[in-house]
Amino acid sequence: MSKTGLQSLPNLTVQQLEYLVAATDHSTRAAAAASLGVTPSALTQGLAELERRVGLTLFERHGRHTQLRHQATEVLNHARRVVAETRDLARWAASQRSGSAGVVRLGTIDAVAVQHRAEAIRAFHANRPEVDLHLTVAPSGSLLEGLVSGDLDLIVCVEPVTTPEGVVFTPCFAEPLHVYAPEGELRRPPHRWGPWVTFPAGSHTRAVIAAGLARAGAPFDVVAESNQPEVLREMVRLGLGWTVLPPPTGTMSGSGMVTARAEPVAHRHLVVGRREGSPPDPAADALAAVLIGTGTDR
Amino acid sequence: MSKTGLQSLPNLTVQQLEYLVAATDHSTRAAAAASLGVTPSALTQGLAELERRVGLTLFERHGRHTQLRHQATEVLNHARRVVAETRDLARWAASQRSGSAGVVRLGTIDAVAVQHRAEAIRAFHANRPEVDLHLTVAPSGSLLEGLVSGDLDLIVCVEPVTTPEGVVFTPCFAEPLHVYAPEGELRRPPHRWGPWVTFPAGSHTRAVIAAGLARAGAPFDVVAESNQPEVLREMVRLGLGWTVLPPPTGTMSGSGMVTARAEPVAHRHLVVGRREGSPPDPAADALAAVLIGTGTDR
DNA sequence: TCTGATTATTCAGTATCTCTAAATCTAGCA
DNA sequence: TGCTAGATTTAGAGATACTGAATAATCAGA
Structure with missing residues (x-):
């Protein structure tokens, strides 16, 4: 040989x-x-x-x-x-x-991509034309899966109750969750709230909502589910039940739906997730910094 | 630094x-x-x-x-x-x-390319289609120059009196040179031969001719020159003078020109030349073997 | 022809690199 | 937990590539 x-x-x-x-x-x-x-x-x-x-x-x-x-x-x-x-x-x-070029596969939940960090993502895209940015919008659970499987490099999701192995989270911001009821039902005490329309089982936000309602002394029986906040809002307007959501975006505010209390019933914590021990990826680092708010992407 | x-x-x-x-x-x-x-x-x-x-x-x-x-x-x-x-x-x-491919730049004098080794060259070309064969036909002096300057890899020329530096010769074959005279002058004794039409000064063949005629006791005053045997032959036919040439090829024999003596007055020795110490070049080696006659190019 | 200047190669020694073999580490599994 | 297989780390031997010095070869000019 x-x-x-x-x-x-x-x-x-x-x-x-x-x-x-x-x-x-x-x-x-x-x-x-x-x-x-x-x-x-x-x-x-x-x-x-x-x-x-x-x-x-x-x-x-x-x-x-x-x-x-x-x-x-x-x-x-x-x-x-x-x-x-x-x-x-x-x-x-x-x-x-140097991070001036590369591929970054970013995953976020809808509210982050469309609302909270839309401007940050747009600016990053404009300032770094050489960076090939792939954006995936999905529920937090799917994002986490994509991150650990290597399909995504960087995610912004709702912080889960248990941090999975091999992922590190950095706090991003907290978003208040308010109780919304069909018109005319808003005066009830908490133990008579509901029934609820909310995110499907397994949703991180739903877990936060469940915890918040329990803290307030309210029951949590779910009669309808959807991943889309707009759909939940419509269900409330149709009188199907109550829901808990972040404040609506400007265009949709207050059309036949009322906040039960001025105070939020809970906060969902948005976090930036990376794979633990992932090798340096300057482009992804820069995007993460922008999303967290520490980035100075001129 | x-x-x-x-x-x-x-x-x-x-x-x-x-x-x-x-x-x-x-x-x-x-x-x-x-x-x-x-x-x-x-x-x-x-x-x-x-x-x-x-x-x-x-x-x-x-x-x-x-x-x-x-x-x-x-x-x-x-x-x-x-x-x-x-x-x-x-x-x-x-x-x-392996010599199955490559470039070989071959230089020969006219008689070798057209007559003596025409078949060998054709066969080599046919048997080794991957070998890129470049053929240059020129007088021996030019061939030698081309060889030492690196423009040619292999030459077949008339052996010069002094072997130049950096060249090695291998004998190939000898070609008889006969005296040709205009009709009616062929009976003279050698000391009354001439005048001559022959190759230009510097020609290897001319040097061989000069030596041969001197040996025979003949004068060698030159009245016309050309590198082309056909031209010399025509000059003799026109009565300009005598010449010494290899036997003519079949098609041109005996048209108004006569051999003075049956015996050749000299032989020119054809040799294969290579650069001395040249690195191995299998394709050129194979062609050289074919030209010398030892090659068995199936 | 000799000499000096320039260029290329060879040689010796050292530093670096790259391999094998063995030990260690890690994840997946019973 | 221990076991197994894959992957990595480590240590040392051998190969490789460098520098600097010595050598060889060429060309120009006296």
Whole structure:
């Protein structure tokens, strides 16, 4: 089982290919070596090694200066190609490192993307045109799954009661949740609140609501469910039941629906989630900073 | 003057890129390492080195098996490209080494290309379609110049009196040179031969002719010159003078021109010339063997 | 032809790199 | 918890690549 049993590829290095390119682009090897910042000796040995690995004699000595054999033009073309591609790759990697470019897959719940952080996301997108931003809007549970599975790099979701393994949360902001009742029912005491229309079982926000209502002494029997706040609001307007929601956005306020109490019954805590121990990702870091509010994305 | 002062290219090796390709093409690293014939340890270290040189984290550990970060797809594309190109280059180099492909620049004098070795050259061309054969027909002097300057790889010329530096000759065959006279003058004794039409000064053949005539006791005053045997023959037919030439090819024999003596006055020695100490060039070697007559190009 | 200047290569020694082998770590599983 | 398999870390041997010095080769000019 010799090491070269499979007739494997010659282990050419980018450096050796650079040597070849430099040697052909300069009239003397001393000049080529100087342009690379190495001694002529290193150049000679490196080119000899390259010849050995390719298995072909590339140079022919004519008096004082060696010149390329015509056979070597194919190798030279290869060298130029690879060196150019490597230079491109290095540039790309540098921009990735600096965070000025890259891909960030962001997931948020609807309210964050549409309302609370819409402007921040828009500004980030405008300020970093080289960053390829993918936005997924979904309920918090789905976002968490996407984060741990690697489909998402960064999420903004409602803080769950139990933090799953491998995820780190950073507090973002808290949003008040108010009780809304159909017109005419709003004067009841808490123990006669309901019945409720609210988010489906498993929803993080629903868990927060359930805890808040329990604290207020209200029952929590659910007669209808939806993930969409607009749908819940409509259900209340139709008299199907009560609900607990964040304050509506400007355009929809107060159309046939009334806040039961001025004070919120609970707060849902929005958090930014990242995978624990994830390798540095400057673009995602910058977006997270913007979303949390510490970012200064000019 | 740090070594990385010029923001020089990362010295990626083909091997590292192979590691990356293998790691993504196999589900486990153990399998990838086995496919490359190295230990898993080598794979781990090699990939770590690659990450260090690119400056980006390429893998993300998810439990027991690491998976590519989406950022790494760009690097992976680069790796696949370079590995494929290197494989092509290696294949090409192998065919160059074996002599089944390559470029050979052959130079010959007219008689060799048109007459003596025409069939050998044609057969070589037919048997090795991958060999790019360039044929230059010129006087021996020009051929020699082309050989030493590197414009030609292989020549067949008349052996010069003094072998120039850096050239090695292999005997090929000898060609008789006969005296031709205008009709009616052929009975003279050698000391009354001439005047002569022959090759220009500097011609190797002319040097051979001059020596032969001197040996025969004939004067050698030249009244007209040409590099083309056909032209010299025509001059004799027109009565301008005598000449010394190889036997004419079949189609032109005996039209108003007579051999002075049945015996040739001299022989010119045709030789195959190569640059001394030239690196191995299997395709040129094979053609040289065919031209000398030792080749068995099926 | 000799000499000096310039260029390329070879050589010796050191530093770095990369591999194997063994030990260690980790996750998944009974 | 212990077990197993995959992945990584570690230590050391061998290969590789560099620098600096010595050597060889070429060209220009006396």
